[in-house]
Amino acid sequence: MRLNAYLARAGVASRRGADELIKAGRVRVNSEPGALNTFVEPGDRVELDGRELAPQRLAYVLLHKPAGVVTTARDPHGRPTVVDLVRHESRVVPVGRLDADSTGALLLTNDGPLAHRLAHPRYEVEKVYEAEVEGEPGGEALRRLREGVELDDGRTAPAGVRRLGPSSLELSLHEGRKHQVKRMLEAVGHPVRRLHRSRYAGLALEGLGPGESRELTGPEVEALRRLVF
Ligand code: URA
Numbered sequence: 001m002r003l004n005a006y007l008a009r010a011g012v013a014s015r016r017g018a019d020e021l022i023k024a025g026r027v028r029v030n031s032e033p034g035a036l037n038t039f040v041e042p043g044d045r046v047e048l049d050g051r052e053l054a055p056q057r058l059a060y061v062l063l064h065k066p067a068g069v070v071t072t073a074r075d076p077h078g079r080p081t082v083v084d085l086v087r088h089e090s091r092v093v094p095v096g097r098l099d100a101d102s103t104g105a106l107l108l109t110n111d112g113p114l115a116h117r118l119a120h121p122r123y124e125v126e127k128v129y130e131a132e133v134e135g136e137p138g139g140e141a142l143r144r145l146r147e148g149v150e151l152d153d154g155r156t157a158p159a160g161v162r163r164l165g166p167s168s169l170e171l172s173l174h175e176g177r178k179h180q181v182k183r184m185l186e187a188v189g190h191p192v193r194r195l196h197r198s199r200y201a202g203l204a205l206e207g208l209g210p211g212e213s214r215e216l217t218g219p220e221v222e223a224l225r226r227l228v229f
Pocket of ligand 1: 099102179182183195
């Protein structure tokens with residue numbers, strides 16, 4: 001693994017922060033100065049300011065994100081973040097994002113390659129949303145959502161759409177553009193009032209109340225890997 005990823009996994013800094021530590025000459029690998037292109041192999045001894053580091057274990061956390069919490073690791077405005085909520089010993093970060101006012105399933109991990117793939121459009125990971133909307137969408141609105149809606153960044157891919165109530169829809173998407181569900185529903189004349197993600201990549205929130213989180217089981221992590229590797 002690259003030296004900056006190793007340092008991030010050891011919890012000393014973000015990858016970018018790790019690059020700065022490396023450039024400042026504070027990192028040694030097997031007693032040699034570390035460089036930006038240094039690779040760390042199992043058994044290598046990595047030191048920061050002369051102190052040996054151990055990588056943290058890989059961690060995978062499913063959070064039921066409540067409203068009012070931002071999906072970043074640190075918020076410049078001091079608002080509570082999903083990372084504050086999870087309070088994990090490992091440096092887990094969110095995979096993708098939910099808007100501050102959205103609720104529901106959010107995965108956090110320190111497994112960089114898995115996170116990168118899950119968030120990449122190529123792997124078309126499924127996200128299921130429940131949306132409460134203004135008005136009562138009719139058949140034509142549902143048909144447009146299913147077939148694809150023209151947005152300012154292009155037409156959306158076909159989506160699964162199910163009616164849950166007169167003003168409530170379930171949407172299954174394999175894309176993850178910014179504010180996508182809100183923009184799609186706005187485009188068909190039914191702005192979102194409340195948005196909840198009930199499933200992410202096959203993970204549901206059963207048993208988790210708002211603000212609660214849990215570690216994934218081994219089989220759940222394996223299932224995620226099978227989706228994208
Ligand atoms: N689409 C949105 O508009 N908002 C979210 O939080 C997630 C998907």
